[in-house]
Amino acid sequence: MWPFRERRLFQICLLLISVDSLHSTLNIPIMGLRKSFKAWTAEISRRIYDLSVQATGLPKLRKCYEDEAKVEIMNGTKILDTVSTNMEKMLRKKEDAISRLVEAAEEANKQHTFDPEIDLHYYNAKRINEINEKTGNYVTTEPGATMPPTMVDDENEHLQFNPEWLNLTVHEDEHFNYVRVNLNYSTVHVPTDVYDRYPNVSNGISWSEKLDPVFKKNYEIDPTLTWQYFGSASGFFRTFPGYKWPPPPLGVDLFDCRTREWYIQAAASPKDIVILLDSSGSMTGLRSKIARTTINKILDTLSDDDYFNIISYSTQPLYIDKCSNRTLIQANIKNKERLKEAVKDVEIKKIAHLDRALEEAFALLDVARSDGEGTQCNQAIMIISDGSPDTYGEVFEKWNRPNITVRVFTYLIGREVKDSREVSLIACANKGYYTHISTLADVQENVQKYVNVLSRPMVMQRARYSVWTSVYLDIAHLEKGLQLMTSVAQPVFDLKNETVQQGNLLGVMGTDVPLVELQRLIPLYKLGTNGYAFAITNNGYILFHPDFRPLKWDGKAKHNYNMVDLEDVEFPEGDNDLVQRLRTEMIDQQTGDMKIPIKMMTSNMTRVALRTNRYFYTPLEHTPFSLGLVFPDKYGLYDITNKINITSMDESMLNNKELRLAPWAEFCHLTTEETKQDRFEVFKRYIDKWRNEKEDREFEQRCDEELMSRILYDISVTHPMLAIEIGCNGWNLTKEPGVELVFMGTRHGVTRFYKNTEQLTDEYFVQTQINTIKDLYYERAADAGNDTFVFSVPRNASLFPPNETVITGSTGIFLHPPKTSSGSGGPNPKNLANQTNQALAAVIGLQIKLQLFREIMMNSTAECFESPGTSNVTCNSSCANDTLDCFLIDENGFIVVSENENISGLFLGEVDGPLMNKLSEQIRSQASTDENVFKTVDIIDYQAICDVAENTSGSFATRLMNPFWSVITATKWILNELAILFLEFNLYNWWNFSGTSARTHIPQQPITRPCDRVSTLTTLNLPDQYDPVVRSLPLCQFCSNCDNETACEIECSIDPGCYRSFFIQRVRNTNLFFLAVESTCTCEESMPISLEPREVRFEDDQECESMKLKKYRRRPDHCYNLTDELQFLEDYEYSLSEEEIEISGRRIEEDCGSSSPRIQVPHVTVLLPLVLIFYQLSH
DSSP: OOOHHHHHHHHHHHHHHHHHHHHHTSOOHHHHTHHHHHHHHHHHHHHHHHHHHHHHTHHHHHHHHHHHOOEEEOOHHHHHHHHHHHHHHHHHHHHHHHHHHHHHHHHHHHHOOOOTTOOOOOOBTTSEEEEETTTOOBOOSSTTOOSOOSSOOGGGGGGOOOTTSEEEEEEEEGGGTTEEEBSSOOEEEOOTTSOTTSHHHHHHHHHHGGGHHHHHHHHHHOTTOOOEEEEETTSOEEEESBOOOOOOTTSSOOOOGGGSHHHHHHHSOOEEEEEEEEOSTTOOHHHHHHHHHHHHHHHHTOOTTOEEEEEEESSSEEESSGGGTTSOEEOOHHHHHHHHHHHTTOOOOSOOOHHHHHHHHHHHHHHHHHHTOSOSSEEEEEEEESOOSOOOHHHHHHHSOSSOOSEEEEEEESSSOSOHHHHHHHHHTTTOEEEEEOSGGGHHHHHHHHHHHHHHHHHHTTOOOOEEOOOEEOGGGGGGOOOEEEEEEEEEEOOOGGGGGGTOEEEEEEEEEEHHHHHTTSOHHHHOTTOEEEEEOTTSBEEEOTTOOOBOTTSOBOTTGGGOBGGGTOEESSOSHHHHHHHHHHHTTOOEEEEEEEEEEETTTTEEEEEEEEEEEEEOTTSSOEEEEEEETTTTTEEEOOOOOGGGOOGGGGOOTTEEEOTTOOSBOOOHHHHTSOHHHHHHHHHHHHHHOTTOHHHHHHBOHHHHHHHHHHHHHTOTTTGGGGTOTTOOOOOOTTEEEEEEEETTSEEEEEESSSSOSOHHHHHHOOOGGGSHHHHHHHHHOBTOBEEEOOTTGGGSOGGGOEEEEEEEEEEOOOSOOOSTTSOOHHHHHHTOOOEEEEEEEEEEEHHHHHHHHHHHTSEEESSTTOEEEEOSSOTTSTTEEEEEEOTTSBEEEESSTTOTTSBHHHHOHHHHHHHHSOOBOTTOOBOOSEEEEEEEEEEEEEEGGGOOSOOHHHHHTOOOOHHHHHHHHIIIIIHHHHHHSOHHHHHTOOSSOTTOOOOOOOOEEEEEEEEEEEEESOTTOOSOEEEEEETTOSOSSOOTTSOOOSOOOOOTTOEEEEEEEEOTTBSOEEEEEEOSOOOSOOOOOOOSOEEOOOOHHHHHHHHHOOOOOOOOSOOOOHHHHHHHHHHHHHTSOHHHHHHHHHHHHHTTEEEOOOOOOOHHHHHHHHHHHHHHHTO
16 A cells, blocks of 8 residues: 555646646636637737837848848868968967977076076065166055155065065066066066075076076067966976066965976876875874875876876775775866865874785776776876885885886885885885975975976987966966966976986976967857857867856856866757767867757856757867867858948948947957957057058958958948948838837947937947847847847846836848858758758847837737737737736746736746746647647756855765865964974075065955756747647646755645636747736745756765766877886996996986985074964964
C-alpha cells in the first residue's frame, strides 16, 4: 500500500485531469468569444503596424535600399584568412621586439665583469621622485606645488618626496593608459624580500641598464608596443617605459615577477610535480607553517601547462585531496586553490616513513608517463621535511636508475634540524636541488631555485622559442583601470664560456599585448549583428569572446577569470557534441567551418535567443591560439556594399546634431585622445583629410577608405532631403501623436535620431543606443526577420508612472541576396534558392508612449466582431471590464502592455505563475505536433559568483571555493605572516620601502566564490505559428509554501471549482501575443516564477567527478628535460681535458644546493617595525 501522502497526491492528480477534461467541453464565455478574440488580435495588429509604418516611413526607405543597394555574398573563409593574417603580422612584430631585447641582454651580460663590491645608483621604481615634464614641478599631494614638500602625507606616501631618491621626469601618456611614464629610462622593481645590494642582484641591475636604448628603439620601430620588461632570475623587474610603482591594494608589496605566468612558462618546459609533505609529529608550530607556505609558493610557480599532486606522509602516504587520488591534476588556479586549502587540514601525527611516500610518488609519475598523462616532459618530486634518517638508495635504485628520469628537490624545514646531510644527498644524487628553509622569510627565494634547475636543459641547448600566455588582467596598474592582456616572452641565457655547463638562466624578457589591439583588427561591420570573433588557447581557455566576463559587478577580477573554457560560453541547443568538436579542432589548430544551433542569454540574462551560427576557425601561426569568426546562418554572410563618391558629397549632410557614429566603427587608427571625443566629429575631420590627402600613403595605411565610403552612404540614405540625390525619392517621416522618437541604425555604425518632441521621456536611449549592430534593438530585429516590428518595454517600467514610460519598437530592412553561392565559405545554395536567407541592411525603429499602446489594445477590444473592421454587438466580456485580464506579451513572456498599468515590464510568470506554466506545457494534438506557445530553456552560467552565505552545506567545497576572506582574513594574514616576515628579512629594504603606507586602508570586500548558476528562460516554441490557442487550467493546481528549488513535500491545496480559460494568438507583423484570461475566480496564494538564476549545487562526489573529467588540451610544442641535459653534459665533457672535467664536476656538485646567506639585523632594531605594524593596524 502507498503511504497516505503519496496516495493523496495521486488522487489529486486524477481529480485535476478530470476537471481539466470536463472544463474543455463546457460552453464557457471565453470559448464563445473565440471569433471576437481573433478579430481583436487582427485589429491590434493593424493599428500597431499602421502606426509604426507611418511614423518610420518604412516602405519608401526599404524601396530605396532595394533599388540602390548591392548585396554581395561573403566568403567566411576569406574574411577569416584576412583577419588571421593581420593578427599574425601584429603578433610577429611583438616577438621580433623581444628577440632584439634578448640578444642585447645576453651580450650585455657577457661583456659585464662581476663586481662583488659594486656601488649602484639606479631608478628604483618604489623610491623615485616624480617631476612633471610640462611644469617642472614635483608630483606631490598638492597640485601646483613648486617646491618639495617638507611633510609626508601619511595617506599618500607613494607621492612623497625624499631628497635621497633619484628624480624621474614623467608625463601622463595616453598610450600607456595615462600612467605617468618616462620614455627615456626604464625603472626597476625589487621584491620586498629581496635585498637589492646583494651582489647577484646589483650586478644584474647594472648590466641590464644597457637595455634602455633597445627599449627605446623597439618603441620607435613599433609604436603599438606597450610595456616591455625583463624579469631577472634574481628577482628584480626592469620595466620600460619607466614609472613609479603604484601602492599595492593591501598595503604590502607582494609582487614578484618570477611568479607571473609569462615568467613561469618561459623559464622552463612543462613539468609534472609531486610534492611530499612530512606530516609526522615533529612538523608542528612554525615548521608546519613554513611547510605550508613553501607548498603555496611552489604552486604559485606552476602554470596551466603543468600538472601536480600533493601527498602527505607519516606512517603511510595519503593524498591530501580525496578527489585526486593517484592522478596528476592540471595546475590551473581552481585546482591550486583547492589543494592550498586542503593542506591546511593535514593532520600532524606519528612518525615519518619517507620511503613509502617515495614509492607512491614514483609510481604515480611512472603511470602518468606510460599512459600519456601529464606533461610528458619534466618530472620532479619535492620533499618538504624537517629531516630524513636515510637516503633510501634502494628506492631510487628501483625507480630512478640507471637512467635518472625524475629530479628530486628537498626542502629542509626549521632552524635546528638534524639529518641535513641525508636530505642533501637525496637531492644531489637525483639531479635536483637542496635548500634549507629556516624561516618564513627564506621561502620565496629558496623555492624559486628549482625553476633555475629545470631551466638548465633549455639553457644548455640554447633552445630559443617564444611563449604566449593565456589572458590576464594588468593588475600592476589597477589605479588606471584593468586591461585584458596576453604576453609574449623568451628566456634569456647566460652565454659566458665559464658558466656554459651550469646552464644559468638570467631571466625572462617579455612584452604585453592588450587584447583590444587584436580585436581592432576585426572588421565588425563585415561580421554584422549577432556575429562575433573569439580566440582560445591550447588549453581551450578563452582569450577573448563577447560573453567572456572577467570582472565582478564592483570592477574587481573574478577569481577564476583566466580559465573560462570555450564550453563555458558557447551553449548548444541540444547535444554538446558539436561544441566539443569545435573546441577540439581549434585546440589542434585545424582550419574549418561548421554550423551549430546555439542559445544565447541577453538583457542581463533575462532573455534567451535561439539561432544557428556558422563557425569559421583557423590557427594563429607561431602561437598557441586559434581564431574563430561567427556568422548567423540566416543573415550573417551577406554584405551591403553601397558606397558614395566623396567628391560629389554634399558637405551639409555632415552637419546634423542627431547623427552618431558607433565607437566600434574603426574607420581610422585613432589616438586615445580621439577615442574620447565625439566619434562623428572626429570622422568629419578625417573626411576633410581624405579630400585633401587622398594620395597620401600614410593616410591609406591608417584609414579604411572602404568603411569611410560606406559610412558616408549610410549618412546620405538616412537623410530625407539628401536621399533623393542617391535615388531614394520621397522618403519622409510623418509625425504621429504619441510617437516621440524615430531612429535608424546601419550595419556600418551610423545612427540617426529624429525627435518629435523637445523633451524625450527616455533621453538615456539617445545617449547610449549608438552601437547599432551591438544594440539589443538591432539584434532582436535581426532575429525577428523581415516586416516584423519587435517591441519591448524597460524591465523596470513598473516602477514608474505610465506617462513616464515609452515602448521601443524596431524592424529590420532586409534585402534578398543574389541566387548564387560563393563556395564553401558562403551560404547554403538551397537556402538561397528558397530565399529563406536575407541580407540585413539597417534597422529602423521608434519610441511610443506606453499610454498610446495601451489605448490601442483597449480600443481594439471594446467591441465584438465577426471579422476585422465589422461591428457586431457590445461584448459582455472585454478587456475593459472585470471578466477578462488582457495582455500584450513579447516572445520571451514579458508584459509589454496590460489593462493593469503597473505591471508593464514584468515577466508574466512573476504575475501569474500557473498561467505561464500552462503556456509552456508540452501539449500535443492528435497530429502529435507541439502546440504549446512557449518553451523553457535552461542555461548554466559557468562564470557566476555567489556569496559564501548562499552555501549552507558547510562542506569542504564551500571553503575551498571561496577565493577571498575579506578584512578578517587580510588582518589575520598580516598579523601571522608579516610579523614573522618583518622580524627576519633585511631591515634596509623595509625601512626604505615607499610603495604604500602601513596605514593603507584595506577595503571591505564582499565574500564571494565562483559558482555555477542556472537560469530558466522562456522563448517561442513555434516562431511561425499564428493560429490561436484556447485552453483552460485549474487555477490552484499548485502547492503553496514550496521552495522554488525543491519538489513539494506537502499536500497541495486545490479548489476543483476554480478554473480559468485563456486565449492567446500572435499579433502579426510584431513579436507580440495578445493574451486574454478569464478572471472569474482567484486563488489566495500563488507561486510566481522567478527569473533569478539558481545556484547549481554539487555534492562532494559530484565535485570529484568534475575534477576527474579531464578536458582535451594540446601540450606545448617544445620540451627540454633531464635527458637533454645529461646528453649535453656527456657531449660537453667529451671535449674537455681531465683537469677541466674535474673542475666542471666540482661546480655541478656544489650547485645542487645549500642554505641561503642571511643578512643579520640586530633584534632590538627589528622589533621597532613590528611594534609599528601592530600600532597602525589598531588605528
